[in-house]
Amino acid sequence: MTMQGRDVFVGAVGMVPFAKYRDRTLEDLGREAVRAALRDAVIPRASIEEAFCGSGYGGPLVGQRVLRDLGMTGMPVTNVENACSSGATALREAATAIALGRCESALAFGIDKLTQFGGGTVPLETTDLEVSQGMVMPALYAMRARRYMQETGATAADLARVVVKSRGNAALNPYAQYRKPTTVKEVLGSKMIADPFTLFMCSPTADGAAAAVLGTEQKMREWGIAKPILIAASILQSGLYKTGYRDMAHSELGTRSARLAYEEAGVGPEDIDVAEVHDAFAIAELMYYEAFGFCAEGEGVRFLESGGSSIRGTTAVNPSGGLLSRGHPIGPTGVAQVCEMVWHLRGEAGARQVPGAKVALTHCSGGGIAGLDHGASTVHVLIA
Amino acid sequence: MTMQGRDVFVGAVGMVPFAKYRDRTLEDLGREAVRAALRDAVIPRASIEEAFCGSGYGGPLVGQRVLRDLGMTGMPVTNVENACSSGATALREAATAIALGRCESALAFGIDKLTQFGGGTVPLETTDLEVSQGMVMPALYAMRARRYMQETGATAADLARVVVKSRGNAALNPYAQYRKPTTVKEVLGSKMIADPFTLFMCSPTADGAAAAVLGTEQKMREWGIAKPILIAASILQSGLYKTGYRDMAHSELGTRSARLAYEEAGVGPEDIDVAEVHDAFAIAELMYYEAFGFCAEGEGVRFLESGGSSIRGTTAVNPSGGLLSRGHPIGPTGVAQVCEMVWHLRGEAGARQVPGAKVALTHCSGGGIAGLDHGASTVHVLIA
Numbered sequence: 060m061t062m063q064g065r066d067v068f069v070g071a072v073g074m075v076p077f078a079k080y081r082d083r084t085l086e087d088l089g090r091e092a093v094r095a096a097l098r099d100a101v102i103p104r105a106s107i108e109e110a111f112c113g114s115g116y117g118g119p120l121v122g123q124r125v126l127r128d129l130g131m132t133g134m135p136v137t138n139v140e141n142a143c144s145s146g147a148t149a150l151r152e153a154a155t156a157i158a159l160g161r162c163e164s165a166l167a168f169g170i171d172k173l174t175q176f177g178g179g180t181v182p183l184e185t186t187d188l189e190v191s192q193g194m195v196m197p198a199l200y201a202m203r204a205r206r207y208m209q210e211t212g213a214t215a216a217d218l219a220r221v222v223v224k225s226r227g228n229a230a231l232n233p234y235a236q237y238r239k240p241t242t243v244k245e246v247l248g249s250k251m252i253a254d255p256f257t258l259f260m261c262s263p264t265a266d267g268a269a270a271a272v273l274g275t276e277q278k279m280r281e282w283g284i285a286k287p288i289l290i291a292a293s294i295l296q297s298g299l300y301k302t303g304y305r306d307m308a309h310s311e312l313g314t315r316s317a318r319l320a321y322e323e324a325g326v327g328p329e330d331i332d333v334a335e336v337h338d339a340f341a342i343a344e345l346m347y348y349e350a351f352g353f354c355a356e357g358e359g360v361r362f363l364e365s366g367g368s369s370i371r372g373t374t375a376v377n378p379s380g381g382l383l384s385r386g387h388p389i390g391p392t393g394v395a396q397v398c399e400m401v402w403h404l405r406g407e408a409g410a411r412q413v414p415g416a417k418v419a420l421t422h423c424s425g426g427g428i429a430g431l432d433h434g435a436s437t438v439h440v441l442i443a
Numbered sequence: 444m445t446m447q448g449r450d451v452f453v454g455a456v457g458m459v460p461f462a463k464y465r466d467r468t469l470e471d472l473g474r475e476a477v478r479a480a481l482r483d484a485v486i487p488r489a490s491i492e493e494a495f496c497g498s499g500y501g502g503p504l505v506g507q508r509v510l511r512d513l514g515m516t517g518m519p520v521t522n523v524e525n526a527c528s529s530g531a532t533a534l535r536e537a538a539t540a541i542a543l544g545r546c547e548s549a550l551a552f553g554i555d556k557l558t559q560f561g562g563g564t565v566p567l568e569t570t571d572l573e574v575s576q577g578m579v580m581p582a583l584y585a586m587r588a589r590r591y592m593q594e595t596g597a598t599a600a601d602l603a604r605v606v607v608k609s610r611g612n613a614a615l616n617p618y619a620q621y622r623k624p625t626t627v628k629e630v631l632g633s634k635m636i637a638d639p640f641t642l643f644m645c646s647p648t649a650d651g652a653a654a655a656v657l658g659t660e661q662k663m664r665e666w667g668i669a670k671p672i673l674i675a676a677s678i679l680q681s682g683l684y685k686t687g688y689r690d691m692a693h694s695e696l697g698t699r700s701a702r703l704a705y706e707e708a709g710v711g712p713e714d715i716d717v718a719e720v721h722d723a724f725a726i727a728e729l730m731y732y733e734a735f736g737f738c739a740e741g742e743g744v745r746f747l748e749s750g751g752s753s754i755r756g757t758t759a760v761n762p763s764g765g766l767l768s769r770g771h772p773i774g775p776t777g778v779a780q781v782c783e784m785v786w787h788l789r790g791e792a793g794a795r796q797v798p799g800a801k802v803a804l805t806h807c808s809g810g811g812i813a814g815l816d817h818g819a820s821t822v823h824v825l826i827a
Binding site for chain 2: 160297300
């Protein structure tokens with residue numbers, strides 16, 4: 060099994076290291092990422108037939124604004140917005156267009172500049188009653204963490220250990236925003252944000268851009284791509300908005316998205332060598348270990364502490380440092396995950412390389428409407 | 444010829460009359476339009492497998508926010524932004540997903556509430572140097588109008604006659620924002636906005652929502668759709684940004700988009716019985732007559748004055764009243780055009796019905812980057 064239609068491959072990737080680029084424009088970051096992807100495999104600009112741009116806050120025609128100044132004009136350009144899943148949704152639409160035969164090649168990129176908001180939490184769903192009453196993302200995830208801790212006996216120190224692993228991986232990743240290794244003590248001692256989360260347990264705001272060039276098998280040959288990466292599954296799902304407090308520690312939406320992705324790709328959790336999951340807050344990574352079947356339910360902390368999710372573990376999770384340390388500029392996050400997985404599947408991830416990685420999973424979860432469940436969950440399965 | 448993949452049909456449509464709804468939320472307008480579309484053919488909510496929402500200014504996860512409160516959850520929802528072509532782009536992505544076989548049915552809707560900006564021109568590409576120096580939409584189209592007038596001998600009174608036709612059609616359309624018939628004298632006497640445009644020659648800002656339900660032939664049978672409308676072509680193109688002042692009076696992008704649509708649908712301009720085109724300003728309708736081949740180049744005014752574009756003309760253009768009179772809330776505009784064309788192709792357009800309409804064209808043009816050319820042009824061909 061695989062996606063419907065023709066096989067679609069990722070042939071080239073590129074990204075801008077995530078950081079706070081107060082002196083650069085959004086368009087400039089986007090151009091750098093697109094140029095990096097095109098240079099990754101010496102792909103002529105004129106051979107790109109369609110483009111999809113994922114952005115949360117880029118404003119009108121952001122994709123066209125980036126591509127115009129690269130001379131990539133006169134083609135279909137579609138901007139998509141799905142909150143934190145914006146970039147991943149752009150990737151899905153690009154893959155769909157190629158699978159259908161609407162085009163032979165497509166560019167998918169993500170872009171956002173969160174420093175335009177001055178810092179702190181970005182504006183999200185201000186017409187949502189819960190959000191306007193204070194149920195912002197850190198508060199939402201903190202409630203989930205409290206419930207998870209009550210159910211499983213996990214402690215704040217366990218959450219800190221997620222961050223310690225994250226910073227350790229990021230130290231090996233030149234694209235990551237926070238690359239200094241840390242300790243449980245330092246994480247717990249950082250500023251309290253929303254109990255039990257300290258500052259280090261929350262993904263930082265950032266600016267950034269990431270790009271991927273997709274194409275058919277024929278295009279991969281034409282471009283001389285040595286190791287094309289198959290998109291074996293591309294899933295997008297919205298929440299059910301039925302979650303009660305007893306389910307807060309379990310991601311129904313994440314579980315469902317992963318199940319559909321496994322079905323589409325014809326693989327199971329045991330086949331996933333490496334994954335980039337949406338660790339927007341430290342608790343999320345533990346919950347997603349379980350939701351995606353990397354370990355049994357309630358075993359997240361044990362899985363982490365056994366080294367199962369480390370770079371040399373059974374399922375390496377967030378070798379890039381994830382959202383917690385690579386950074387989370389919203390739009391580009393899902394595409395940056397794909398960049399990271401492509402590098403691992405090619406064996407080009409340098410010091411953080413997951414040995415022998417053949418099957419990879421990426422996951423984003425966009426929005427937190429109605430306090431509990433999420434708006435747009437995406438899961439991609441990539442095969443070397 | 445038709446779109447690649449499986450045939451895709453529009454089975455049901457619905458919209459909110461465009462107006463300034465200062466006392467209603469964006470989500471409320473969206474729900475009303477979606478409910479109207481689902482009631483148009485008694486389509487169960489649970490039978491919709493994917494949704495695509497086009498919005499220029501709806502903010503994060505606007506589609507999910509609308510659908511959540513309709514109980515339409517647990518499915519893929521994608522938000523797209525392509526300025527004035529946002530709704531049409533949502534329609535294209537929905538058609539693509541069905542054509543590929545990713546789903547059997549999909550909802551495409553558009554939504555925006557421009558009164559949130561208080562009135563006047565909405566913020567557009569503020570990082571664009573030309574725009575920030577004053578090259579806003581009315582100024583851009585006014586320059587095009589001046590050039591067109593110089594080349595063809597058209598007068599301000601000719602532009603006014605476009606508006607007179609528009610208001611005359613809108614008078615017959617219960618969904619239109621401005622329904623009072625007008626005269627050349629009244630149009631010319633209205634407030635000057637950007638010479639040669641008076642107020643009546645500019646499309647008004649509005650709030651609104653429009654929705655369409657798409658599906659396979661099998662779904663049309665299942666839903667008991669008496670007159671399914673085939674989407675014979677769905678084209679999106681970006682500009683070349685090469686237009687010099689000598690070309691201002693000609694829409695290279697419009698011409699190219701229409702040519703691709705005609706090729707995809709296997710029809711020519713002579714086959715188009717009725718069209719909804721992007722008359723954001725009065726000059727635009729004249730230019731698009733020519734760009735789409737409804738008349739020869741430079742013959743726009745003659746075509747209008749001969750009645751060729753009237754409801755009983757050779758190619759009825761904007762029987763709804765178009766952007767000038769139905770209103771132009773950005774996101775929903777492209778979907779509202781499809782609603783209008785579906786009503787005509789079914790013979791359900793009431794007093795403004797184009798007699799015997801069998802082939803229809805819709806066209807949106809999003810953005811005006813770099814002063815001259817456009818960002819996202821969409822053309823759909825629909826066949827009864």
